[in-house]
Structures are given as C-alpha cells and as structure tokens.
Amino acid sequence: MFVEFASAFVGSLLGQLPLLLVWVAGIVVAFAQWHKHPRVSALLAGGLSILLLNALAGVVFTGYLLLALEQDGGAASVSAIIVTVNIVQNFISTVGWVLVLVAAFAARPALPQERRA
Numbered sequence: 001m002f003v004e005f006a007s008a009f010v011g012s013l014l015g016q017l018p019l020l021l022v023w024v025a026g027i028v029v030a031f032a033q034w035h036k037h038p039r040v041s042a043l044l045a046g047g048l049s050i051l052l053l054n055a056l057a058g059v060v061f062t063g064y065l066l067l068a069l070e071q072d073g074g075a076a077s078v079s080a081i082i083v084t085v086n087i088v089q090n091f092i093s094t095v096g097w098v099l100v101l102v103a104a105f106a107a108r109p110a111l112p113q114e115r116r117a
Contacts, residue, residue, distance in 0.1 A: 016055055030045040039106060040106050047100035050092060057089075065081065
C-alpha cells in the first residue's frame with residue numbers, strides 16, 4: 001500500500017516539478033530581496049508559498065484518493081469529492097495569485113532623480 005502511494009505521489013510530483021521549482025526560486029528571491037522591498041517580498045513569498053503548499057497538498061490528496069479507490073471501489077462519490085477538492089484548490093490558488101499580483105504592482109518608493117534614466 002505504501003509503495004503504491006509513494007509511486008502515485010512521485011509520479012504526480014514529477015509532472016509538476018518545473019512549476020514547483022519556479023515557485024521555490026521565487027520564494028528564495030523574495031527573501032533575498034527582503035531588505036530592499038520588505039512589503040513586496042512578504043506578499044510575493046506568501047503568495048508563492050500558498051501556491052506551492054496547495055500544489056503539494058493536491059498531489060498528496062490525489063495519491064491518497066487513488067489508494068482509497070483501490071481499497072473501497074466506491075467510484076460513485078469520487079467525482080463529487082474531486083469536484084469539491086478542485087473548487088477548494090482553485091479558491092486557494094486564487095488567493096496565492098492575488099498576493100503575487102499585488103506584490104508585482106504594489107507601490108514602491110520613487111527612485112532618486114539621478115537613478116532615473
């Protein structure tokens with residue numbers, strides 16, 4: 001049972017790996033730039049963290065659901081569960097993306113005149 005779950009988890013994770021790596025890199029950059037733009041960095045790190053955790057939770061849930069289906073065979077309620085989980089995940093992703101967009105377009109202090117070119 002654990003082997004099947006691990007296999008489903010790794011398979012799902014590999015499919016999302018490029019996006020997960022981009023989000024992790026964005027979080028690292030946000031923390032590296034914290035001293036220059038703390039508000040923007042906090043919003044960006046928060047939004048990307050939400051997206052990352054939401055994706056990982058989805059991978060875990062998918063693996064668990066596949067195992068539960070194998071054991072119980074109750075496919076009737078599975079579609080309702082998947083629809084509900086997708087709605088919740090989309091709402092959570094929306095919150096993450098709103099934070100990322102607010103970070104991108106947040107007001108920053110104006111540059112001094114000599115730095116504008």
